[in-house]
Amino acid sequence: MSFMRINNLKVHFPVRGGFYNTIIDTVYAVDGVSMELERGKAYGLVGESGCGKSTLGKAIIGLEKITSGSIYYKGKNITNKRRDRKSIYNRDIQMIFQDSHSSLNPRKRIQDIIAEPIRNFLNLTPKEENRKISELLEIVGMPEDARFKYPHEFSGGQKQRIGIARSIATNPKLIIADEPVSALDLSVQAQVLNFMKDIQDEFHLSYLFISHDLGVVKHMCDHISIMYKGRFVETGTKYDIYNNPQHIYTKRLLSAIPKVTPIGREKRKRERIKVEQYYQKEYKKYFDEHGRVLDLVPISRTHFVATTSR
């Protein structure tokens, strides 16, 4: 059963300009997106820079005003509700950002950073709070004495772990992770991702994993949506997307994943040229005359593609 339902969500930004600073244009950052999230599952949101991934994540958590559409959480409509700092929704939905460095207050000790959501949402005595912070540090594999230090004393991977400790402090149901590892070295990326997987199992968490990297998403997610110009071009299980991609944009993204071996690279290059020709030829099946992504149509129970009906 889904615990969150997003219906036809739109987030449009007015662009102002000219002498009178009037609205001269609109950015359709998110332009009609629907999805259902289940407990314990990981969802991937993939697309190139500027396609609206972060805006969608921020709209879900309440950091961006929704233009139209609705969000239901546990059956309740919570769209643009003035969310009380202490509301259940704010406790249950947390976000991890790409840049843990700027999202951790440099002037605060780690224990105060982690304690912040605990103080907002849980009514603990100072002793209980202390114990909770120790527990959280242990879960994310940080030593106990880390609590007395400041963010600058840690590496990127460690800072991301501290960000994660803070985000799981209130026992959330969903974590929106916006490019959580893209600022880290490759070897550290794998560590943090594996660790995120472990805590997902342990706490039966759902993830909405935002990334431009199809490789990362493949490792983490059960269900994937490919986004382009504010809309989903294709959505399906990991198998649907990687083994049976349908939309020309998805195929293009997949053909851009680099291969490690020289033979693999050569093969990928030929594939890319073919996909590019196909992209130009088949364009009209997938976009309307204004270049807007068409509506999704089902091709199986789990797999949806934005194309002219077939």
Ligand SMILES: Nc1ncnc2c1ncn2[C@@H]1O[C@H](COP(=O)(O)OP(=O)(O)OP(=O)(O)O)[C@@H](O)[C@H]1O
């Ligand atoms: N506050 C804002 N005002 C005006 N336009 C905005 C605002 N926030 C985002 N946009 C625009 O909305 C579009 C989507 O931006 P968004 O940050 O969601 O993309 P993204 O897919 O997350 O990209 P990236 O991976 O680079 O973060 C972009 O064209 C962006 O310039």
